[in-house]
Amino acid sequence: MAVTVTAVILTLIGLALFGFGSQLVMLGGSFYYLLSGLAFLLTAVLLFKRNRAALHVYAVFIVATLAWAVWEVGFDWWQLGPRGGVIILIGLWLLVPWVRKPLGFSSPTGLSYSPNAWPLVLSVLASFAVAGYSMAQDPHDQAGSLPQEIASAAPVYGGEVPDGDWHQYGRTPYGQRYSPLTQVNVDNVSQLKEAWRYQTGDVKLPDDVGETTYQVTPLKIGNTLYICTPHNWAIAIDAATGKEKWKYDPNVGLNPDRQHQTCRGVSYYAEPNAAAGTACAQRVYLPTSDARLIALDAATGQVCTSFADQGVLHLEQGMKYNPAGYYYSTSPPVIAAGKIIIGGAVNDNYSTQEQSGVIRAFDVNSGALIWNWDSGNPQKTEPIAAGETYTTNSPNSWSVLSYDEGLGLVYVPLGNQVPDQLGMGRSENVEKYSSSIVALDINTGKDRWVRQTVHHDLWDMDVPAQPVLLDITKDGQTVPALVGPTKQGDIYVLDRRTGEPLLPITEEPAPTGAIPEDFTSPTQPTSALSFKPEPLQEKNMWGVSMFDQLACRIRFHQLNYKGRYTPPSLNGSIIYPGNFGTFNWGSVAVDPERQVMFGMPTYLAFTSQLVPRADIPPKGQDEKGSEQGLNRNDGAPYGVFMGPFLGPLKIPCQAPPWGYVAGADLRTGDVAYKHKNGTVYDMTPLPLPFKVGVPGIGGPMITKGGVAFLGAAVDNYLRAYDLTTGKELWEARLPAGGQATPMTYSLENGKQYVVMVAGGHGSVGTKPGDYVIAYTLP
Numbered sequence: 021m022a023v024t025v026t027a028v029i030l031t032l033i034g035l036a037l038f039g040f041g042s043q044l045v046m047l048g049g050s051f052y053y054l055l056s057g058l059a060f061l062l063t064a065v066l067l068f069k070r071n072r073a074a075l076h077v078y079a080v081f082i083v084a085t086l087a088w089a090v091w092e093v094g095f096d097w098w099q100l101g102p103r104g105g106v107i108i109l110i111g112l113w114l115l116v117p118w119v120r121k122p123l124g125f126s127s128p129t130g131l132s133y134s135p136n137a138w139p140l141v142l143s144v145l146a147s148f149a150v151a152g153y154s155m156a157q158d159p160h161d162q163a164g165s166l167p168q169e170i171a172s173a174a175p176v177y178g179g180e181v182p183d184g185d186w187h188q189y190g191r192t193p194y195g196q197r198y199s200p201l202t203q204v205n206v207d208n209v210s211q212l213k214e215a216w217r218y219q220t221g222d223v224k225l226p227d228d229v230g231e232t233t234y235q236v237t238p239l240k241i242g243n244t245l246y247i248c249t250p251h252n253w254a255i256a257i258d259a260a261t262g263k264e265k266w267k268y269d270p271n272v273g274l275n276p277d278r279q280h281q282t283c284r285g286v287s288y289y290a291e292p293n294a295a296a297g298t299a300c301a302q303r304v305y306l307p308t309s310d311a312r313l314i315a316l317d318a319a320t321g322q323v324c325t326s327f328a329d330q331g332v333l334h335l336e337q338g339m340k341y342n343p344a345g346y347y348y349s350t351s352p353p354v355i356a357a358g359k360i361i362i363g364g365a366v367n368d369n370y371s372t373q374e375q376s377g378v379i380r381a382f383d384v385n386s387g388a389l390i391w392n393w394d395s396g397n398p399q400k401t402e403p404i405a406a407g408e409t410y411t412t413n414s415p416n417s418w419s420v421l422s423y424d425e426g427l428g429l430v431y432v433p434l435g436n437q438v439p440d441q442l443g444m445g446r447s448e449n450v451e452k453y454s455s456s457i458v459a460l461d462i463n464t465g466k467d468r469w470v471r472q473t474v475h476h477d478l479w480d481m482d483v484p485a486q487p488v489l490l491d492i493t494k495d496g497q498t499v500p501a502l503v504g505p506t507k508q509g510d511i512y513v514l515d516r517r518t519g520e521p522l523l524p525i526t527e528e529p530a531p532t533g534a535i536p537e538d539f540t541s542p543t544q545p546t547s548a549l550s551f552k553p554e555p556l557q558e559k560n561m562w563g564v565s566m567f568d569q570l571a572c573r574i575r576f577h578q579l580n581y582k583g584r585y586t587p588p589s590l591n592g593s594i595i596y597p598g599n600f601g602t603f604n605w606g607s608v609a610v611d612p613e614r615q616v617m618f619g620m621p622t623y624l625a626f627t628s629q630l631v632p633r634a635d636i637p638p639k640g641q642d643e644k645g646s647e648q649g650l651n652r653n654d655g656a657p658y659g660v661f662m663g664p665f666l667g668p669l670k671i672p673c674q675a676p677p678w679g680y681v682a683g684a685d686l687r688t689g690d691v692a693y694k695h696k697n698g699t700v701y702d703m704t705p706l707p708l709p710f711k712v713g714v715p716g717i718g719g720p721m722i723t724k725g726g727v728a729f730l731g732a733a734v735d736n737y738l739r740a741y742d743l744t745t746g747k748e749l750w751e752a753r754l755p756a757g758g759q760a761t762p763m764t765y766s767l768e769n770g771k772q773y774v775v776m777v778a779g780g781h782g783s784v785g786t787k788p789g790d791y792v793i794a795y796t797l798p
Contacts (some may be wrong), residue, residue: 022118025068025165028498030110032058040570047577049558052088056081056107058576072123072135079139082111086147088401092559098676098712098720102562102569104147111144148265148642156783160713162694166616166744170495175612176200178424178489184766186240189352190607191763193423194489196723203772205725208797209740210750214263214560215773215796222249224780224788229275230646233759234779235350235605235718238792239288240765241302246318247792248283250310250779254316260767262794266321272310277345279367279647281309281782282403284605286319287360289384299615300324305360307349311335313362315387328387335364338392339375340409347375349418351605354430356423357462358384361430363417368480369439369651369660376409377416379432381465390464395434395453401465413437415454419605420486424500427517429459429468431489431502435482436474439653441588441628441660443476444538455481455513459519469519473506475541478534478587479628480599481507483628485607487516492615492687494522503617503686505608507601508584509552510545511617513686523689533589535630537657540587549689551621551682551731555583556594562675563667572673575665579627588628592759594665596674598626599647600783606719606732606761611743615686618728618743620697622715625665625674630658648783675715679733681720681746693746698733700787717781719761731776734784738762738776738795752795754778757786771796 051661058080076157085107113119113335115137123135178194181187183201190197204212223231232250238257239246244265245257252272256265287305294301302318312334315327323331335349336342346367353362359381366374371749378394389403396411404410415434422678424433436454437446456472456594472553474481485505492501492513502516513523525673527543534540546552561576563569580586581594588595599623608619635658636652648663682694696713703714718732728741731754738758740750757780774795 023067023070023122026113026119027064029061030064030067034058034064036044037570038569040574042164042393044570044574044577047574049573049577053566056085061789069109070123074123075120075135075137075140078111078114079143082140082143082147082581085151090150094159095150095157096158096159097154099150100151100154102565106565106567108144108147110178111140115140115144119438127551137735158696160677162691164692166692166777167614167685168744169612171615171687172498172613176491177612178325184237186763186765187288188239189420190422190486190488193354193356193425195420195422195486195607196490196612197607197719197761198611199721199723201337201723201764201766201772202725203766203770204723204727204764204774204797206727206742206749207649209725211741211797212752212774212795213798214752215794218257218262218264218792220247220249220253220255220790222251222253222790223272223790224782229276229278229281229782230531231279231782232788233781233783234789235282235284235760235781236777237761238775238777239286240763241318243767246286246288246304247777248286248306249790252283252306254304254321255285256318256321257792259765259773262358262476262792268306268316268321270306270308270312270314272308272514275310275345276643277343277370278309278348280350280365282350283307284350289355300326305353305355307352307362307535309348309350310645311348311364313349313353313360327385330584333382333387335362336375338378338404338408338410340412341373342375343371346370352417354359354421354423355384356425356430356500357428359390359462360384361421363421363432364412366416366438368647369441369653372413372439372653372655374413374438376411376664377414377435378410379417379460379465392436393460393465393467396447396449397786398449398467415450418482419484421461422487422489424489424516426501428462429516430462431469431487431516432458432460433483433485433487434458434505436477436480439656439660440480441478441630442538442653442656442658443478451476455483457483457487457502457514457519459516471504471512471514473478473504473510473512473545475544478538478540478541479585479595481601481758484601486594488607488610489516490610490612490615492522494687499687503608505603505619507599507603508597509550509602509621510547511549511551511608511684512547513689515551521547527661529580530585531587531686533580534587535581535590537585540585549684549686551691552584553597553602553607553623556581556596556625556674560675561673563673564669564671568669572667575673588630588660590627590630592627593649594625595628596625598664599662600623600624600715600717604717606717609720609722609728610686613724616743617684617686618681618720618722618741619682620718620720620732621694621717621732622679622717624672624675624678624715627665628660628721629661631661633657633659649732651692679713680742681730683743683746694782699735701735703734715784716759717784718759719755721762721764723764729762729764729774731760734786736778736787754793755791756780756789759784
């Protein structure tokens with residue numbers, strides 16, 4: 021009976037593999053699955069006949085599979101396992117007595133003999149040996165060390181921030197995410213313990229949009245931390261005890277059209293000539309998801325009514341179109357030279373009639389408009405007159421800006437014009453400024469220079485990260501530099517005075533194949549410092565078994581793919597790196613003394629398929645805003661269906677690793693190391709601590725003690741690394757997803773703390789929460 025059941029199962033497997041394997045071959049793919057289907061069928065026929073040759077045939081099949089798998093992917097366990105797992109399990113089953121013994125034979129004298137199982141035993145043992153060896157290998161690891169010598173003995177951090185404070189999103193207006201504190205260092209970081217824990221009470225609600233996320237980096241001024249929450253509550257916390265000082269709820273409500281429900285941070289300002297104890301002498305500015313900027317007294321949380329309209333600046337002013345929920349500021353504005361400079365996020369791919377991506381400077385005290393820079397009309401920076409409007413759908417800046425006081429320049433990371441995947445009809449200005457870094461004069465708003473990172477962007481490759489400013493030693497000279505991480509993996513190192521490259525930028529040929537109404541740029545820029553991934557191949561397709569791996573191989577050949585910058589199509593295209601990007605809003609951290617960087621490159625392919633207008637169904641009553649799934653692009657000839665490139669089991673079709681930690685020398689552009697980051701502990705039904713290298717979204721922080729801190733990965737840990745080697749030194753389990761950027765500070769007694777928020781990220785599916793957690797040495 022066991023033999024018959026086994027034969028039936030192998031027949032079904034064989035038929036499926038032969039059928040889908042034939043489809044793969046016709047698409048130009050591997051012959052292996054077709055041939056494996058024949059091997060299963062032949063084994064099944066021999067089992068039905070109770071022929072002991074079934075074991076020998078299957079042994080040959082195992083050896084052939086082993087040889088093919090090693091030839092295709094080498095000794096990479098996470099690639100070998102899915103290829104051979106099912107096959108080896110069936111081989112073990114064929115060795116059990118109630119399957120093997122009925123395949124024996126009887127001698128003329130009537131004695132029964134079991135079939136010779138040694139070939140099958142040896143093939144299985146050989147597979148175990150290869151598996152054991154491959155588990156001990158890490159073919160994706162790049163080991164090395166960053167230079168330890170001090171390149172700048174007196175580095176410039178930007179702004180006048182006390183060593184123990186953290187005044188802006190990236191600590192200073194330079195956005196370095198670097199602290200000069202040294203109490204916590206590589207020798208003692210493993211001793212960090214939780215000091216206090218605070219819960220905000222702002223939790224994800226059932227009616228929230230999918231991307232409700234907790235991305236805030238706290239500020240620390242004096243003895244107080246300032247944070248905001250996903251629903252835009254502003255909260256002040258005692259930095260020593262974690263006790264709440266005040267809380268302000270702006271009552272932003274819920275809007276299903278918002279793509280994002282988040283707040284990355286608040287901004288702080290101290291009036292330089294105010295008398296001690298004056299109300300609103302120190303202020304916190306809170307951006308909200310209903311397009312307001314609210315001024316609060318940093319001491320009490322009360323609204324500062326002298327600012328703008330009774331303490332509230334309405335950011336929808338000057339917009340020709342103003343659909344609710346389509347425009348808001350998710351990032352804290354920059355405050356510099358008596359001005360608040362703020363951009364805004366525009367919903368991706370909702371409509372051709374959305375708000376402008378204008379960058380505006382307002383008086384920090386009165387809220388009066390001082391200048392406006394609209395990438396759709398960049399020459400006109402004087403405040404628009406009453407009744408005038410900004411350019412509809414012009415490229416926007418949803419991330420964090422940087423500022424150099426000495427040069428008087430604000431550095432703006434710009435996104436793309438929506439619809440992201442449709443480039444026809446874009447103006448000359450849009451083509452110039454989309455997906456670029458722009459330097460604006462702090463006094464006039466005029467642009468001084470622009471550095472485009474993608475030409476004619478059809479992939480949503482916004483410049484997502486705050487540009488990082490530091491001085492770099494080049495040919496014996498100190499050069500003011502800007503480091504610009506991008507979604508496509510390139511990191512631009514520029515002279516921030518002019519935008520000219522300090523590390524070479526080359527133009528490389530790019531794929532063609534846009535829809536007839538559109539076009540692609542013949543070349544795309546690439547920086548000498550780049551974490552761009554290798555192009556995907558069929559052998560990179562993955563799954564937990566040979567079956568879903570086969571499905572991904574078929575899908576890989578069905579979709580359009582010619583490498584990085586494959587254009588969207590009606591058939592569907594693979595976009596790699598995907599929309600999450602190699603780097604995102606978490607940016608990178610730099611050490612201005614050693615002139616090195618630490619970051620978290622992430623590799624996750626997406627798919628993008630254009631949908632003709634006639635094929636787009638009416639909007640559902642309960643439909644919520646999202647960047648994944650169907651993006652309607654109302655008013656455009658096509659919508660777009662987009663999302664991660666997943667297999668039948670909703671896991672990535674692309675083989676791991678998906679996430680790394682990496683260090684690079686900013687003077688030379690050399691990548692010193694690249695190590696897998698994160699485990700599947702929170703990605704699988706069982707909490708397995710396998711270090712696969714998982715995706716993440718969030719940012720790192722560096723200290724002068726030589727330690728880099730990073731959460732971000734989807735396995736709910738905060739980790740510390742040796743900045744020099746990338747070696748993991750410490751980890752702390754978080755109660756929720758840590759998709760944010762940590763920060764550090766010290767108190768008057770010299771005690772240093774490291775703080776991380778843990779609240780999860782809706783798009784990556786990590787556990788939601790409302791935690792602020794501080795760690796310190798015993």
